[in-house]
Amino acid sequence: MHVLPRAIDADMVGDRQLPLTEYTALMNLSETPDRRMRMNELAALCHLSLSGMTRTIIRLETQGLVRRERCEEDARGWNAVLTDAGYARLQESWPSHLAAVRRRFLQHFEGFDLAQLARAFQQAGTADPTD
Amino acid sequence: MHVLPRAIDADMVGDRQLPLTEYTALMNLSETPDRRMRMNELAALCHLSLSGMTRTIIRLETQGLVRRERCEEDARGWNAVLTDAGYARLQESWPSHLAAVRRRFLQHFEGFDLAQLARAFQQAGTADPTD
DNA sequence: AACCGACGCTTGATCGGTCAAGCAAATATC
């Protein structure tokens, strides 16, 4: 549990120079209809603090993979917008990400009911700590 | 996977002021016959780089929970030695660690064969990346 | 016995994250 995220991250950095955190951000953006999202929401999906999200987006912005636009209906807010370059980069990266997950994780859980496992992890990751 | 280690760590820091990394180091030391271990070996067991281990031991040393002694048979080497204070601290801490693991992890995997799960994780954590 | 590469560990620089404080816009209250 301790080792796997680092291993997958290291694989991805080596392979396509895209750390796991940045990959996750791009991926979540790409799954929205207009490739944009508020910082708030994106941070939650990436399991990152808001300040961590800010920093990640800044890194992506300087690489030209993401652009930031003021939110129209709320001038305090920002939208992170996936650029074409960002989309292209994501397309390049996902096969190596998938391979890393397979090799580092899935391969070792072949006897298991993966859907059930996924549900358990999901639940563990989002449960109220006071339960 | 991303969230759980942080959550468990946060629980332990809040509860008994012992971060997970330091807890793990003390625990591994306590399980040796003479409560001492070379830096090398301890780092491997804690899944930490050697420099990370050095820094962790330094933190523990300033709290008086561990002491460092030159290795007799090799003057380059050091032994980390668990002090009585360190042992006592570990005794105080493990119930809250166990509780955190139960609440954050085990509780959500009740339907599973835990032994089989443990084997899979073990394997995933130690496998050669080139497999 | 003098050297030289390998080894064991530490140190300096950096990185990616957190928390807490700050700022500007939005909203509620009076």
Add this chain to the structure above:
DNA sequence: GATATTTGCTTGACCGATCAAGCGTCGGTT
């Protein structure tokens, strides 16, 4: 409609990890 509070995000300080470079010791070679 002015003031206070909340909200959305950024910034500064810090923290715990990594990598790369450094230092002292060991062991084999000559």
